[in-house]
Ligand SMILES: Nc1ncnc2c1ncn2[C@@H]1O[C@H](COP(=O)(O)OP(=O)(O)OP(=O)(O)O)[C@@H](O)[C@H]1O
């Protein structure tokens with residue numbers, strides 16, 4: 296497949312500045328197709344995130360870029376150079392491993408210096424020393440230069456691994472779940488630190504993660520992967536607001552998905568009481584099977600019978616009645632699970648200020664859910 | 677249900693005692709006995725020595741009369757080192773034993789490392805088969821295997837290898853394959869190789885593959901990766917394997933005797949001769965004591981080295997073991 300039509304898909308490629316170009320990369324292990332015909336263009340200095348659930352082939356794709364895995368098919372071109380015939384140790388890429396893979400028998404210093412000693416023409420001892428000091432300062436690990444990896448905390452090891460992969464000034468920095476080993480608190484703080492650092496160094500970076508928040512926080516663009524395929528490429532906003540398939544819609548955030556067949560500009564839908572009015576610009580033929588995705592924050596909730604901004608009978612509005620089945624109060628907003636008459640549950644995120652001074656609906660209350668047709672996204676796959 | 681604490685504690689105590697009891701019974705006591713014999717005076721009797729202490733009738737403590745002649749003999753040889761014409765039979769036996777053991781260890785390491793590396797890098801299913809093959813020789817008697825080498829290497833036209841060479845027209849006359857130092861070394865390396873391969877394998881199989889990938893990713897060529905990452909991380913395996921080969925190889929005398937034709941005396945052979953035909957038990961015992969002392973020194977050193985190393989590589993020791 297191709298990352299069709301997204302605005303983000305060939306950002307860079309269109310402007311003629313694709314720095315890294317992956318064309319039809321494919322890798323098969325025995326009976327699993329780990330990476331399936333992935334094409335991607337990435338601009339210089341971009342921070343790109345590969346996002347997908349466990350086992351979808353993110354690491355494999357990254358390892359192909361590093362030269363640790365030989366693609367069965369496809370091309371990888373970095374800065375005009377076809378990497379196919381370049382072995383791992385000659386590629387201008389450096390990788391930070393999911394497990395950090397620091398050399399346990401070397402000090403922090405020696406770990407960072409390792410790559411520098413491999414440079415040809417050789418660097419002098421003074422040059423290596425200066426560069427190591429610079430790198431350790433960058434990640435604020437100067438004080439630990441003489442320690443061995445096992446004498447460091449997880450976060451410190453992560454910084455050393457980062458320093459080691461940056462030391463050689465790679466053309467392409469590959470980060471495989473760089474923060475996975477950290478606990479949630481530190482991870483969130485480190486995400487921004489890491490982005491700042493990468494931007495300061497100015498290196499092109501592909502990072503792999505299965506955490507959508509991490510991808511959205513850190514990357515300028517995201518590629519969503521599933522079962523070896525690259526399903527969608529775009530900015531975090533594009534991917535969230537205009538998913539191009541059900542997987543992306545459900546994987547990134549929460550959504551309400553309705554399935555049905557197109558019949559005269561609306562969707563005849565089994566699990567919604569009325570035909571669903573489709574967004575006006577959806578170009579669909581009658582009889583097509585499609586899905587409509589509506590984000591919970593686009594769904595408004597009102598007490599049954601109360602006046603609502605979504606006037607019943609508005610041709611541009613989808614609405615249905617039901618009762619509150621579940622509420623999760625999350626401070627700034629509450630997540631309402633509303634069970635419609637036919638049993639289908641619709642999720643609505645309601646800002647806490649929405650109810651003003653009036654009491655908010657509670658379990659069992661009769662309510663009405665509604666959304667404007669243009670807020671739904673039509674998905675054909 | 678959990679057993680009460682004190683039962684566990686007591687159980688641990690007894691289990692902890694077991695190795696000590698074992699060492700006492702099968703090392704310390706016999707060694708004390710050997711030391712006693714080494715300090716005795718040879719005599720035509722049964723047993724053929726006078727113990728170094730005698731109980732005078734009526735005395736409370738035994739009277740000590742150690743005879744240091746055997747040690748003096750070894751000491752004199754050491755002093756005579758370098759003077760021409762000196763009788764250095766013990767020292768030269770020591771020398772050839774150490775040399776043979778060192779060469780055996782080195783060759784076992786050079787041959788065994790690729791063996792172990794290859795097995796450790798094989799697929800899991802293949803690994804067990806390959807390990808079985810390494811251990812297969814243990815299923816037949818050690819002596820039988822040495823005799824088999826004698827049949828193979830036999831220097832007449834009847835020797836298996838010679839027959840092959842003659843039949844292939846590669847040589848005109850049978851080669852002198854047996855009864856030389858090459859044959860001894862071959863037999864030694866052949867016999868001791870598994871003791872090198874197994875600890876090396878156990879070490880290399882734990883080597884984190886990602887460290888090698890990281891090295892390559894950082895620009896190290898395969899050779900550099902081996903020297904800077906694989907080799908240092910397998911140091912403990914190398915040490916363990918080398919000790920398992922070197923220590924028994926020093927005392928080995930059956931293989932040199934059978935394959936070397938007995939013109940080079942090993943220190944083990946000297947002990948055998950002194951205990952047997954020469955009936956000089958104190959001398960044999962004194963030599964045995966020196967062997968233990970000489971071999972213990974490197975073990976203690978390595979142990980101490982390993983301890984400091986263990987402290988500095990603590991949590992990641994798995995990778996380095
Ligand atoms: N060396 C290998 N041999 C066989 N199968 C492999 C190998 N490496 C990966 N695979 C398979 O390829 C698929 C993709 O693996 P990959 O490691 O790329 O997943 P991932 O997206 O990085 O997952 P995670 O988020 O769990 O790290 C998986 O099904 C995995 O089992």
Ligand SMILES: [Mg+2]
Pocket residue numbers: 353354355393471
């Ligand atoms: Mg992975």
